Amino acid sequence: MNAQPQQISLFAEIASAYAASTDGVLDNDSLYSTVAERIGTTPEALGTRTPIGRAGVPRSTVKRKIRWYQQTLKQLGIIEHVPGERGVWQLSENAGKDLHRAATGVTLVTFSTDLGIAIWGNHQDVFRQINAPIALCISSPPYPLRKARAYGGPDEREYVDFICGALEPIVRSLIPGGSIVLNLSGDVFEPKKSSRSLYLERLVLALNDRLGLALMDRIPWVNYSKPPAPTYWACVNRVQLTTAYEPIYWFTNDPGRVRSDNRRVLEAHSAQHQRLMALGGEGRLSSYGDGAYRLRPGSFGQVTAGRIPRNVIERGHACSDTAAYRRRAHALGLPTHGAMQPTSIPDFFIRFLTEPGDLVVDPFGGTVKTGLAAERLGRRWLVTEWMLEYLCGAAEMFRGFAGFEMNKVLQNVGSAA
Ligand SMILES: C[S@@+](CC[C@H](N)C(=O)[O-])C[C@H]1O[C@@H](n2cnc3c(N)ncnc32)[C@H](O)[C@@H]1O
Structure with a gap:
């Protein structure tokens, strides 16, 4: 690449x-x-x-x-x-024992394959210099949490500027009808209150006003395996319910030419629908919603390739790639990532929003799940992450792919452990 x-x-x-x-x-x-x-x-x-x-x-x-x-x-x-x-x-023999953040202006290709490249560095230092046409940016940026993760994160007041700044060079290279997908958190509360922050609403408006992005959908990623939270407001104070979803926002720069195609993400028909198709459809005549929906004899009888997915994604955290990454990072003595997505999340959006050969990017790459999904789907990819050790652990997941190369200087990171 x-x-x-x-x-x-x-x-x-x-x-x-x-x-x-x-x-x-x-x-x-x-x-x-x-x-x-x-x-x-x-x-x-x-x-x-x-x-x-x-x-x-x-x-x-x-x-x-x-x-x-x-x-x-x-x-x-x-x-x-x-x-x-x-x-x-x-x-240094000690390289890799703790997290090392890339200094401003320092960018280094950590590993690459024939299809993609993982760069250690601040996303700003990389994307400002890239002008390759981008079809999709899918990312899970650091959330504006009151108690930040090990890799840090901006606070709520600076969040809108932080995300707009990160996306600005990417949107400049987005092809017409390309998409931006952001996995964010709805669990940010007003200081000392049980009410939720409106930072998401402010962010959506800013992305529209400042970068011209149109909102295509808000897709809840429902995850019943999330630990019960918000701890204080739901478990101690008992005024809130426990959270079971994170919102995923999907934007495009041109809704008239958006490149999504739901035929690339069809699901298996339900057993009931399969029965109807086998019977040639409904036998009854009926209407619902004051006549807005009608069932006629033969409805749902047409044999189709699959079910169009609903705009809700239900997935647990369990992911064989996450488990494999953890095992390998432990074996190398590397710190593991505290906020990984299952690969099935980027996999779904990459299939839905891009075609093979398209370029997919993730400025907040973490363990390079976006790259992994893109690689398996034959898309080109470019990921940045500013903590070296996450990339060194992630590299282990790419060793079998065509053209894999690890930067020579990093080959012994973690191996001393
Ligand atoms: C929520 S995590 C992404 C996790 C990723 N989706 C995964 O499944 O592994 C956000 C990542 O952004 C990285 N990050 C934060 N600020 C950054 C910056 N300015 N440039 C590059 N990476 C950054 C953090 O180190 C962290 O790994």
């Missing part, structure tokens, strides 16, 4: 230089010359010094740039100083 932004390359080259060196150890002079060669900079250009800063001290700008990325790798815990050796660094 050719969506690799230019900016990724210098960071990746530096990281790869460490990965390619003996035992991952490299002194700075060797680092400079290896990276210079990889990026096509001549030894003369590398040695050229220009006055820098107020004091005008002559320095090599290329070396300075390399050192900046080297420092970033250090901050991320990917490389560490070799004790007692000045200017010598090695791939």
